[in-house]
Amino acid sequence: MTMRIRIDLAYQGTGFAGWSRQPGLRTVQGVVESAFATLFRREGVAPRLVVAGRTDAGVHATGQVAHLDVEPAAFDAVTRPRRGDRTGGATAEPFSVLARRAAGILGSDEDVVLRSARRAPEGFDARFSAIWRRYSYRVADPAAERDPLQRHRTVWVPRPLDAEAMDVAAQTLIGLGDFAAFCRPREGATTIRTLQSFRWRRDPGGVLVASLQADAFCHSMVRALVGACVAVGEGRLDAAGPSELMRAGERTSAFKVLPAKGLTLTEVGYPADEELAARAERTRARRELHVDGVVG
Numbered sequence: 001m002t003m004r005i006r007i008d009l010a011y012q013g014t015g016f017a018g019w020s021r022q023p024g025l026r027t028v029q030g031v032v033e034s035a036f037a038t039l040f041r042r043e044g045v046a047p048r049l050v051v052a053g054r055t056d057a058g059v060h061a062t063g064q065v066a067h068l069d070v071e072p073a074a075f076d077a078v079t080r081p082r083r084g085d086r087t088g089g090a091t092a093e094p095f096s097v098l099a100r101r102a103a104g105i106l107g108s109d110e111d112v113v114l115r116s117a118r119r120a121p122e123g124f125d126a127r128f129s130a131i132w133r134r135y136s137y138r139v140a141d142p143a144a145e146r147d148p149l150q151r152h153r154t155v156w157v158p159r160p161l162d163a164e165a166m167d168v169a170a171q172t173l174i175g176l177g178d179f180a181a182f183c184r185p186r187e188g189a190t191t192i193r194t195l196q197s198f199r200w201r202r203d204p205g206g207v208l209v210a211s212l213q214a215d216a217f218c219h220s221m222v223r224a225l226v227g228a229c230v231a232v233g234e235g236r237l238d239a240a241g242p243s244e245l246m247r248a249g250e251r252t253s254a255f256k257v258l259p260a261k262g263l264t265l266t267e268v269g270y271p272a273d274e275e276l277a278a279r280a281e282r283t284r285a286r287r288e289l290h291v292d293g294v295v296g
Helices: 030-039 072-078 094-106 146-154 163-171 221-234 242-250 273-289
Strands: 003-011 058-070 112-119 132-140 177-178 191-202 208-214 264-270
Touching: 003 072, 003 094, 003 132, 003 191, 003 221, 030 058, 030 112, 058 072, 072 094, 132 221, 146 264, 163 208, 163 221, 163 242, 177 242, 221 242, 221 264, 264 273
Parallel strands: 058 264
Antiparallel strands: 003 058, 003 112, 132 208, 132 264, 177 191, 191 208
């Protein structure tokens, strides 16, 4: 019987062609799975990761969640104390050992960081047990401080933005609805989502930061929602414009889908442990009816 391990990780998406493993391309999944394959090589195991949210090329994450399954004997072998181990030896917690050794293979100066590993509760599935995903998006207008250290995760727009109008527009989109106007179409995929929260604020440096939370996001949905609100902030749409476009239910040229680099997956939410299996079962049942995705 296999052991399921929850992995929490973060990455800067600039140098990756997205999360999902792709032949000939550098992806987050490919890099992390390669590290675990190296760690488990002597056991003849190459664990595969299941992720909460398959992020697109250029999208970052500070709170990504994945899981992998391994045989207990293989796990015991790769976490066994080693001669000269100065980080706890025989007293070190095995899952911390696993995380530390995998992180050592990834490297201390890498653009992906394995933050923790722990035994997953019974019924846990990183993707199907999740009840919400939370993203942030950073936009700098002329009122914002231009920080070169943040250039890889901030989109600059040349016109001043009305943050209050953008926040009003965002809140008109909250709730259960068909977000076809904000999703890249995929054959057979549903565009019905529950947008649980969507707010805009300026951070201390004046950068506009959007925070969005939903049960799941369809392809390009976050960047399209942000683009619609930026159109409101620039005065090209009124505050009711995004909700009117949503009711129309069709893709439009009234706003631009903003670049991936401003987008970060910040957190994934799960129910109480005793509800994990039931949540995963319900989600799988829905996904069998609709070819579905959870990227932003």
